[in-house]
Amino acid sequence: xxxxxxxxxxxxxxxxxxxxxxxxxxxxxxxxxxxxxxxxxxxxxxxxxxxxxxxxxxxxxxxxxxxxxxxxxxxxxxxxxxxxxxxxxxxxxxxxxxxxxxxxxxxxxxxxxxxxxxxxxxxxxxxxxxxxxxxxxxxxxxxxxxxxxxxxxxxxxxxxxxxxxxxxxxxxxxxxxxxxxxxxxxxxxxxxxxxxxxxxxxxxxxxxxxxxxxxxxxxxxxxx
Amino acid sequence: xxxxxxxxxxxxxxxxxxxxxxxxxxxxxxxxxxxxxxxxxxxxxxxxxxxxxxxxxxxxxxxxxxxxxxxxxxxxxxxxxxxxxxxxxxxxxxxxxxxxxxxxxxxxxxxxxxxxxxxxxxxxxxxxxxxxxxxxxxxxxxxxxxxxxxxxxxxxxxxxxxxxxxxxxxxxxxxxxxxxxxxxxxxxxxxxxxxxxxxxxxxxxxxxxxxxxxxxxxxxxxxxxxxxxxxxxxxxxxxxxxxxxxxxxxxxxxxxxxxxxxxxxxxxxxxxxxxxxxxxxxxxxxxxxxxxxxxxxxxxxxxxxxxxxxxxxxxxxxxxxxxxxxxxxxxxxxxxxxxxxxxxxxxxxxxxxxxxxxxxxxxxxxxxxxxxxxxxxxxxxxxxxxxxxxxxxxxxxxxxxxxxxxxxxxxx
Numbered sequence: 001x002x003x004x005x006x007x008x009x010x011x012x013x014x015x016x017x018x019x020x021x022x023x024x025x026x027x028x029x030x031x032x033x034x035x036x037x038x039x040x041x042x043x044x045x046x047x048x049x050x051x052x053x054x055x056x057x058x059x060x061x062x063x064x065x066x067x068x069x070x071x072x073x074x075x076x077x078x079x080x081x082x083x084x085x086x087x088x089x090x091x092x093x094x095x096x097x098x099x100x101x102x103x104x105x106x107x108x109x110x111x112x113x114x115x116x117x118x119x120x121x122x123x124x125x126x127x128x129x130x131x132x133x134x135x136x137x138x139x140x141x142x143x144x145x146x147x148x149x150x151x152x153x154x155x156x157x158x159x160x161x162x163x164x165x166x167x168x169x170x171x172x173x174x175x176x177x178x179x180x181x182x183x184x185x186x187x188x189x190x191x192x193x194x195x196x197x198x199x200x201x202x203x204x205x206x207x208x209x210x211x212x213x214x215x216x217x218x219x220x221x222x223x224x
Numbered sequence: 225x226x227x228x229x230x231x232x233x234x235x236x237x238x239x240x241x242x243x244x245x246x247x248x249x250x251x252x253x254x255x256x257x258x259x260x261x262x263x264x265x266x267x268x269x270x271x272x273x274x275x276x277x278x279x280x281x282x283x284x285x286x287x288x289x290x291x292x293x294x295x296x297x298x299x300x301x302x303x304x305x306x307x308x309x310x311x312x313x314x315x316x317x318x319x320x321x322x323x324x325x326x327x328x329x330x331x332x333x334x335x336x337x338x339x340x341x342x343x344x345x346x347x348x349x350x351x352x353x354x355x356x357x358x359x360x361x362x363x364x365x366x367x368x369x370x371x372x373x374x375x376x377x378x379x380x381x382x383x384x385x386x387x388x389x390x391x392x393x394x395x396x397x398x399x400x401x402x403x404x405x406x407x408x409x410x411x412x413x414x415x416x417x418x419x420x421x422x423x424x425x426x427x428x429x430x431x432x433x434x435x436x437x438x439x440x441x442x443x444x445x446x447x448x449x450x451x452x453x454x455x456x457x458x459x460x461x462x463x464x465x466x467x468x469x470x471x472x473x474x475x476x477x478x479x480x481x482x483x484x485x486x487x488x489x490x491x492x493x494x495x496x497x498x499x500x501x502x503x504x505x506x507x508x509x510x511x512x513x514x515x516x517x518x519x520x521x522x523x524x525x526x527x528x529x530x531x532x533x534x535x536x537x538x539x540x541x542x543x544x545x546x547x548x549x550x551x552x553x554x555x556x557x558x559x560x561x562x563x564x565x566x567x568x569x570x571x572x573x574x575x576x577x578x579x580x581x582x583x584x585x586x587x588x589x590x591x592x593x594x595x596x597x598x599x600x601x602x603x604x605x606x607x608x609x610x611x612x613x614x615x616x617x618x619x620x621x622x623x624x625x626x627x628x629x630x631x632x633x634x635x636x
Contacts, residue, residue: 055549055630056630087550090546107547
């Protein structure tokens with residue numbers, strides 16, 4: 001599913017102070033894997049995750065997603081690719097505050113032009129599956145952290161993507177809630193979703209089936 | 225439709241968060257649109273009223289008079305109106321060739337004449353006219369008939385009465401037609417009663433020619449000439465076939481009068497067309513002042529919207545990043561923000577329509593102008609307000625649409 005070869009990325013320009021964040025990365029991820037990317041802050045793990053999620057650009061090397069070369073796509077084609085193939089879960093949930101839980105989950109389906117009735121039914125169904133059937137009309141501010149993250153997961157699943165990208169999904173949650181969320185990820189993985197997750201907590205990474213460790217922009221260890 | 229509704233719903237939710245900030249821009253648009261409406265009402269109402277009153281003179285009318293303001297001393301010493309029955313007949317015979325549809329002589333009687341019926345008396349304005357007079361002056365009949373050729377030819381003692389003259393002389397509740405009155409001691413049969421004519425607005429601005437249209441008593445000019453003992457005509461009133469040719473026809477007729485009197489008199493011609501032109505210029509001037517002030521309000525409102533949207537885009541950078549991450553195309557983000565801008569101005573526009581309608585009703589009441597609703601104007605006002613919103617929202621929306629998702633997500 002994901003094929004990365006010789007990928008490098010730097011900030012700044014050569015004549016000023018060039019900050020190299022990724023050096024010659026090679027990474028293949030197959031459909032159905034649950035990968036945790038670990039590393040200290042500044043190791044480049046978040047940048048790599050953003051590149052895998054087709055959100056960020058890179059300077060050298062290649063990245064193919066389902067055999068499609070990512071640098072060849074323009075911003076709208078990338079949006080389309082994310083819309084249909086990738087769901088995002090963030091550390092700070094990133095729900096849209098003025099929209100209800102249901103409307104947040106509907107959002108990706110709005111962009112895929114799904115009819116209102118279908119959209120609502122699908123959103124309600126997804127939220128109910130995640131235990132939020134009683135919270136459909138609630139605004140994010142009226143939900144607990146764990147509930148908000150489950151709304152975010154429901155939104156990530158809305159267009160039934162093959163890949164879920166999660167950036168520190170338990171970072172803003174207490175341990176107990178974090179465990180619930182990780183169990184949810186595990187069951188999604190068992191249902192066939194490919195998951196790539198960044199974390200710096202070992203016990204969170206333990207839920208993954210493969211751990212990629214990074215340091216100073218390089219992959220230093222890749223173990224299943 | 226389905227997407228449009230969702231977009232509007234989302235835009236409304238977003239606006240609701242910052243309703244106080246949006247309110248100011250809404251107000252600007254409201255004032256602008258209300259001003260556009262009020263200007264439209266004044267200009268349409270004024271136009272309609274003035275035309276309706278000018279119509280009581282005949283819109284295609286041309287008047288031919290002797291010109292007393294000539295430099296020629298010998299001419300000035302000559303007495304008389306300089307127009308006689310031969311002039312009238314000559315012009316009347318060549319009507320088709322001259323582009324004249326109707327023509328009437330106009331002979332005035334002195335004001336000291338008293339009209340009487342029983343013990344009622346009044347000083348009425350007696351005018352001697354031809355058969356075409358009532359047609360040219362757009363006079364309507366409440367009862368009876370107009371003069372015919374035989375009334376004119378045989379100098380019949382018949383009159384037409386305008387309502388005010390009739391009310392002074394005729395017993396209330398009776399039909400004047402068929403009744404008799406005495407004018408300067410002579411007996412006349414009333415054959416027609418004219419409808420009321422309003423020149424109130426023109427009179428209020430001193431442009432009714434100093435004549436009340438409702439105190440007229442009309443008789444055949446031939447009859448009046450015999451009572452006066454002369455064959456003179458005070459002035460001629462023509463109706464031209466084509467409105468735009470009024471000035472040319474007037475000049476031709478004027479030249480013919482000069483020629484037929486071998487230069488003994490000079491003449492002047494006045495056309496209703498030139499009055500109408502002046503009227504239009506004044507009304508246009510009023511409209512331009514209104515349109516300029518309306519445009520300023522709309523401009524201020526538009527700048528307000530641009531400001532509100534610029535702030536909204538900055539504040540919601542993270543939301544834009546999230547939306548882009550989950551797959552929104554540039555077009556989707558653009559639509560979202562344009563929708564919000566359009567909605568602010570559409571709300572302003574609708575409120576402007578409401579305020580403008582109320583203002584129009586009040587203005588119409590205050591000025592006595594007729595209130596003429598214009599669906600075109602309503603549509604135009606809404607289109608203008610939405611256009612202002614879309615134009616003002618365009619730059620902020622484009623900035624939002626072009627944001628890089630990673631950078632947008634990183635903002636707080």
